[in-house]
Amino acid sequence: MKMKTLYAIAAAAALTLSLAFSAQAGSEPVKLGDLTIETPWTRATPGLAKAGGGFLKVTNHGSTGDRLVSAASPRAGLTEIHEMAVKDGIMTMREMEGGLEVPAGSTLELKPGGYHVMFMKITAPFVEGETIPVTLTFEKAGSVDITMPVAKAGSKMPGHMKMQGHGNMKKQ
16 A cells, blocks of 8 residues: 555544544533533443432633532532542542632643543433533633533543454454
8 A cells, every 4th residue: 555545544543533532522612601511521420320420611701709609410419510530549539519610711621540520320321422511610601512422431531432343443
């Protein structure tokens, strides 16, 4: 196979992967007043799990702070804003009563191992590739509906999805 053809195949594969990862990670930012919500995502849950975590970034472009006060989803009986922390080798998780501050001119990141949306009493497993509807409520900006794409179970970042057929490439 000629180098030009190999480069064309590699470029097409890179574009396909880029589009897949963008779609998986919820590529379109959502704007709500001075806030921008980006990269919402969650992870697949095992069949009997009754809880899962959701992650995202909120950037406040305004001159005054706001606060993420709650989240809700029809896929969970109870949804809270949580913090996970490890202190003296012991992992703790707690609800952030009163929500989380989003200071003016800064970004709040909810990510694995830290702040997150906690879905409890989930009605069915979160399945890789589907999306979970979520309503976020902010103290000043109000409420906004988003969707969280479901990544592979155990993912540490959005877009970490199964690559099928990768081992079936043949040399020409």
